[in-house]
Amino acid sequence: MKLAWQLARRFRQAKQKNRYISFISFSSTFGIGLGCFVLITLLSVMNGFERELTQRILAVIPHGELYSISNEGIEKWPQVVKTLQSDTRIASVEPYTKITGMLQHKAALKPVELTGLDVSGASHDNWLEQVTPAAWQRFVKQPDGVLLGQGLVNKLQLKTGDTLSVLVPVTTDDLAFKAPKMVKLTLVGVLSIGGELDNYLGMMHLGLASQAANITSGAQGVRVMLNDPFAAKSVMREIGFDFPQAVYMSDWTRTQGHLYNDIQLVRTVVYIVLTLVIAVACFNIVSTLVMSVREKRAAIAILKTMGAQDTLIRQAFMLQGLTNGIIGIAAGTLMAVLIAPNLSIIVKAIENLFNTEILSGDIYFIDFLPSQLETMDVVVTVVVAIILVVLATLYPASRAVKVAPASALNG
Incomplete structure (x- = not known):
C-alpha cells in the first residue's frame, strides 16, 4: 500500500504539469466540495425549520x-x-x-x-x-x-x-x-x-x-x-x-401538517439533487483518470515489466482519484461545519446590508433563516460522497490494469 501511495503521488505531480488535465482535476475537486457544502448547509436549514415548527407552532397548537x-x-x-x-x-x-x-x-x-x-x-x-x-x-x-x-x-x-x-x-x-x-x-x-x-x-x-x-x-x-x-x-x-x-x-x-410535509419534501428533493451534483462532479474524476491512464501507458508498461502486480497499479490510480475527491469532501465539509451553525447571523447581516427581507413574518411562521447542524447529516453526506468517488475510480483503474506492456512500449 505504501508503494501504491508513492506511485499515486508521483502520477498526481506529473498530472499537474498538464494544464488541461489539471483543470479537469481541479473542477472535479471543486464540484465535489461545493456539493458537500451546499448539501450539508441546506439540510441544516431544513433541520432549523423543523426545530422552529416544534418549538413555535407545536408549542401553541x-x-x-x-x-x-x-x-x-x-x-x-x-x-x-x-x-x-x-x-x-x-x-x-x-x-x-x-x-x-x-x-x-x-x-x-x-x-x-x-x-x-x-x-x-x-x-x-x-x-x-x-x-x-x-x-x-x-x-x-x-x-x-x-x-x-x-x-x-x-x-x-x-x-x-x-x-x-x-x-x-x-x-x-x-x-x-x-x-x-x-x-x-x-x-x-x-x-x-x-x-x-x-x-x-x-x-x-x-x-x-x-x-x-x-x-x-x-x-x-x-x-x-x-x-x-x-x-x-x-x-x-x-x-x-x-x-x-x-x-x-x-x-x-390535520391542521398544520402541511408545514412538516413541505419541510420533508424539500429535504428529500435537496438530498437527491445535490447528491446528483456530487455524482456529476465525480464524472470529472473518471475523465481525469482516463486521460492520466492514456498519458501514463508507457510508465504502466514499465512497471508491469518490472513485476508490478495488477493490484498495485489498480490501487495507485484509485488512490490518485480518491485524493482529489477527499480533498474536495474535506474542504466542503469543513466550510459547511463552520458556516451552517452561524447561517442565521450571516443571513441577517446580508439583510441589513442590502436592506431586504428574505423571510417575511407575515407569510412564514418565522422571519429569519434557521439552521441546526446535525452530526448524522454530516456523516451521511461524507459517506455518500466517498462511495461515489470510489465508484468513479473503478473504471479508470481497470483500464490501467488492461494496458499491454508490448503494445504500450512499441507505441
Whole structure:
C-alpha cells in the first residue's frame, strides 16, 4: 500500500504539469466540495425549520384534541384530564372550548378563532414563550381578558386595554341561524406565534368561552400535548377509540401538517439533487483518470515489466482519484461545519446590508433563516460522497490494469 501511495503521488505531480488535465482535476475537486457544502448547509436549514415548527407552532397548537359531538361537552372532564395525565406518552392535558366568530372593533370586522383555557388548572409554560409575563399576568387576573395574535392586533390597530366584541353565530336544532351572540372582551396582551396563525388566533378564559358556546359541561373538549408530537396521529386514535363517550378526534397533522410535509419534501428533493451534483462532479474524476491512464501507458508498461502486480497499479490510480475527491469532501465539509451553525447571523447581516427581507413574518411562521447542524447529516453526506468517488475510480483503474506492456512500449 505504501508503494501504491508513492506511485499515486508521483502520477498526481506529473498530472499537474498538464494544464488541461489539471483543470479537469481541479473542477472535479471543486464540484465535489461545493456539493458537500451546499448539501450539508441546506439540510441544516431544513433541520432549523423543523426545530422552529416544534418549538413555535407545536408549542401553541395542541398535538391532539378530543371534542364532543354535541353542545353537552366532555362529561366529567376533570376526571378525564386526571386519567389522561397518567399516560406516560402525554406531557400535559387541559380542557378547552373553541369558538369561531367575527371580532369587531369600531367599524372593522375580522374573523377570529378563540380558544378558552382553564388558566388555573393546567401548566402553561409553552404559552409564556409567546406572550410577555406582564400580559400573561393580566390575562390570568381579568376574567374577560383576551390575548390576540399580532396580525389581528396590527390590522385592527388595537392597543392593550381596548374593549372588543366577538359576534358568535347561534344555530337552532333545525339549523336555522339566529341573531349572533355578542361577547365583550378586553385586550390584555399579544400572541406572537408567526405566520398565518397570528392573523386569526386568540385566547380567552374557559368559563366565558363555554358560556358563549352553550357548552353545558363547562368544556367542549380536551387538548393534549405529547412527549413525541410526531406520534400524535396514532396516539390520538388509540385514546379516542377507548374514550367513554362519542368524540371527534383531531391532531396537529390535520391542521398544520402541511408545514412538516413541505419541510420533508424539500429535504428529500435537496438530498437527491445535490447528491446528483456530487455524482456529476465525480464524472470529472473518471475523465481525469482516463486521460492520466492514456498519458501514463508507457510508465504502466514499465512497471508491469518490472513485476508490478495488477493490484498495485489498480490501487495507485484509485488512490490518485480518491485524493482529489477527499480533498474536495474535506474542504466542503469543513466550510459547511463552520458556516451552517452561524447561517442565521450571516443571513441577517446580508439583510441589513442590502436592506431586504428574505423571510417575511407575515407569510412564514418565522422571519429569519434557521439552521441546526446535525452530526448524522454530516456523516451521511461524507459517506455518500466517498462511495461515489470510489465508484468513479473503478473504471479508470481497470483500464490501467488492461494496458499491454508490448503494445504500450512499441507505441
